[in-house]
């Protein structure tokens with residue numbers, strides 16, 4: 001997960017959401033950020049000053065692994081979604097290629113996980129990212145941390161591979177199409 005020596009610093013797109021602004025869900029049925037997913041994480045991600053974001057995730061009983069504790073895969077998903085949303089600040093659509101998670105402390109049900117993520121480097125289509133999840137407040141102890149490699153893709157990644165009925169529904173939704181195409185109009 002070490003970026004190559006020729007990798008560049010991430011560049012914030014001039015039309016990126018202002019610092020503090022909510023990014024909004026990229027797809028209402030996304031398990032990470034979609035409002036239409038009853039058991040989803042309902043992450044609300046906020047733009048930072050640079051190519052960085054913050055988010056909060058409240059662990060609910062539907063997210064348990066062991067009794068009273070968050071499932072590790074769910075925590076990885078929260079980190080993944082938070083890091084994936086960094087693409088919006090660069091006007092790139094990215095998907096996860098590789099994700100590594102350290103589980104440092106158990107996370108009880110009812111906890112608010114305070115997430116932060118940033119891009120560490122960009123090398124062509126490869127976007128290197130890092131994230132932490134803290135408990136007890138935004139400055140509390142780290143409970144989970146991750147590094148991930150995201151790969152830039154085009155809208156065709158989804159239209160070529162996604163199940164037809166969901167793709168048709170997404171393409172029929174003008175807001176969804178506008179969001180996806182914004183990245184192609186303003187590359």
Ligand SMILES: CCCCCCCCCCCCCC(=O)SCCNC(=O)CCNC(=O)[C@H](O)C(C)(C)COP(=O)(O)OP(=O)(O)OC[C@H]1O[C@@H](n2cnc3c(N)ncnc32)[C@H](O)[C@@H]1OP(=O)(O)O
Nearest residue numbers: 026080081084093094095096097098126151155158170180
């Ligand atoms: C309607 C539209 C709505 C849009 C909504 C927005 C949705 C956002 C969703 C966000 C949801 C949240 C997030 C989610 O959950 S995203 C969902 C989970 N992720 C996926 O489903 C991705 C599945 N994988 C793929 O589709 C392909 O493998 C991709 C596209 C990733 C690359 O295949 P592609 O054929 O395109 O490219 P390439 O193979 O030439 O690779 C390119 C470079 O990358 C390097 N590399 C690749 N993989 C790895 C790896 N594992 N470790 C290390 N390196 C890796 C590779 O060596 C090469 O490097 P270099 O040789 O150039 O140096």
